[in-house]
Amino acid sequence: MNQGIYTVKSNRALNGSYYEMRLQGDTSSVTAPGQFINIKLDGFFLRRPISLCDWDGQSLTILYKVVGAGTEVMAELRPGQTLDVLCGLGNGFQTGGSERMPLLLGGGAGIAPLYGLAKALLRQGKQPAAILAFNTAAEIFYSREFEALGLPVRVATADGSAGIKGFVTDALAGVDYDYFYTCGPMPMYRAIERSVTTSGQYSFEERMGCGFGACMGCSCMTKNGSKRVCKDGPVFLREEIIW
Amino acid sequence: MVDTRVVLNGVTLDNPVIPASGTFGYGHEFAELYDINCLGTFSFKGTTLSPRFGNPTPRIAECTGGMINAVGLQNPGVAKVISEELPRLRTYFHKPVVANVSGFSVGEYAETCRLLDACPEVGWLEVNVSCPNVHGGGMGFGTSPEMAAAVTRAVKAVTTKPVWLKLTPNVTDIVSIAKACEDAGADGISLINTLLGMRIDLKTRKPVIANKMGGLSGSAVKPIALRMVYQVYEAVKVPVIGMGGVSSAEDVLEMMLAGATAVQVGAANLVNPFACRDIIKKLPCVMEKYGVEKLTDIIGGAHNG
Known part of the structure; x- marks a missing residue:
């Protein structure tokens, strides 16, 4: 995980409810697809956790749906504006298995x-x-x-x-x-x-306090005991999930 | 050079900044981000005799200037804290730590404290008689002077370490409870825990938090915390550890002027994981700005004249 100031490169509506935002900044802490970032927005106490869609050496892409006051503010952001972001959070998808298809x-x-x-x-x-x-x-x-x-x-x-x-x-x-x-x-x-x-x-998704494993706000019970969706997840193996 | 040191029960802290229990785990997540030895000390996650999973989710709700949590004292239990967390803590934190303890009976508080009394890593016991999120425990002990005193006496009987009682603001007369704890032998009073609050979702027309209510913290509660620290400082001789909505070096000075010997930082850690490090870095500069040479000089300064 790293904290940094990221610059909005683009922010466009994909349709009536979904948006795509590209941010420029440090992506060195991203290790796997399925990880997320946590965005500080003016006027809100807690950050907004949003999953990573894509990333390269200098920029990252998020897709988000406008569902509340926070994402409404995100939809209004313009290129050149900056955001305080915690990047590279959580355990993403594991892709090293032997599956072919x-x-x-x-x-x-x-x-x-x-x-x-x-x-x-x-x-x-x-x-x-x-x-x-x-x-x-x-x-x-x-x-x-x-x-x-x-x-x-x-x-x-x-x-x-x-x-x-x-x-x-x-x-x-x-x-x-x-x-x-x-x-x-x-x-x-x-x-x-x-x-x-x-x-x-x-x-998995859960309402989070911190997004980096400190507050125990997003705990869930698995077959391997209590896990934090933000830090141990958000991705869990089918075999460990209790439905 | 300004002097940021403060003394708590005979132990000198490099600075008064202490991450508050429940916002800092057992330190591990933060030690991955920065050297947490810059802290005065920190108060670890509220620990109970038995392991607890805590409340159902959602446990978190945002509100203007703060957040509500109903985690419900999730922790691995004191045995695992002693066998796993404290040995790991030793590898990244080299100062005495504050052990935050909660319980569901006087005997349970005492037993947990007795077990932690044997741990050299623990410098202070902070006894939480103020958790608003569990039934039949926590806050129930902190809303009556008699019960708070009973917990204090029971814990003092099993430990030689300094004991702070962490008080709830959800009472009509916090001063009488603080005095009862002091009279029963408390070595410090820490306050405030969270204020009981709630949010309701307009779409579902139901409380946001599964447990319906939870504890409000964050900048929104700072004026209440300052007022209560101010009141308790006037009533007791033991050190007051102030907390509630602190997120800047200026807030630290304000809390100390109200009467705090040391200052805990809670919800701010969850928004900015570097909050305490940043506050400690800025503290000397802010002290100079307000003409403070020795931080201990301003403790309770707002009461003068």
Whole structure:
């Protein structure tokens, strides 16, 4: 983890509710996709934890949904403005396994960390595929960016307005995979847990105080005892999760 | 050169800055970020006789100028603290530490303190009779002078280390409770713990925190903390350890003028993990700005005249 002042390079609406922000600054503490950053915003006491979508040597990308007062302020930020950021937080996705055909299952804002994960898996010579699930066609984002990486992408919408009608699990039919990675809302996780047949990793979300393991605000119980979502997670192995 | 040293129960601290219990774990997460030996000392995570997972989540809610927490004294239990946390602590912290202790009966407080009394790493025992987040314990002991005194006597009987009682602000007369603790043998009074508060989510129309209520901390509580430190300083002779909304070197001076011999920093650590280091760095400069040569000279300074 490092603390630094990051400069907004771009901040654009992807559609009516999702935004993409690029920040320039130190990314040396980022070690894995699925990690997150914690952003200090003027006028708010606690930071905003947002998962990393992508990063390179000098910049990082986050995707976020405007859901409250904090993300409303984020949506108003303009290029050149600066932010106090804690970077490289949490334990991200583990990608060193022997799987060849990992499946990425993303729902809504949970799609963000799967983009950096897809790039990491492709770099390892694996053949990932992605299922990206949205409520409706108007909320679809980043499906083209995933396709541009060169992996098969299926889109599902709950209302059937685009792609396969239904939830992420309704798009599983006929997909060959030997491992899965997922990030999305809890109802989606319960459906995935009933449907998948392999090992995998889930990324969890919880209201956080600090984001770096000090306050015990985001604890969860696992088969290996109490864990902090922010420091020991947010990614946990399927085998250790208590549902 | 200004002098930032203060003396607490005969032990000289390099400076009065002490990370508050519950915001600093057992120091490990912060020792990864900076050399925490720059601290006066720190107060470790509230420890109980048995391990505790704490309350269900969400445990955290934000509010204007602060935050509400209902962690519920999650800790590994005193045995594991002694067998695992303190040996690890020794590798990165070389000053006596403040052991923060909570309990659910007078006997439990005493037993936990007795076990920690044997640990050379522990310089002080800070007995938390003020946790607002657990039923049947914590705050229940700190809202009555008699109960607070009973805990104080029981702990003093099993330790030779200095004992501070950490008091809750959720009372009508904090002075009477502080005096009862002093009369029962307390070697210091630390205050304030968090103020009981809550938030409600407009979308769900339900409390944000699973436990419904929690403890409010952060800048918003500083005026209340200053007022209570000021009142307690006038009533007791033992040192007062002041806390509540402190996030800057200026806040440290203000708390000392109210009567604090040392100052704890809580919620600020969660927003800025380097908060205490930064405060300690800026302290000499801020002292010079306000004409303070020796920090001990200003303790209770606001009471003069």
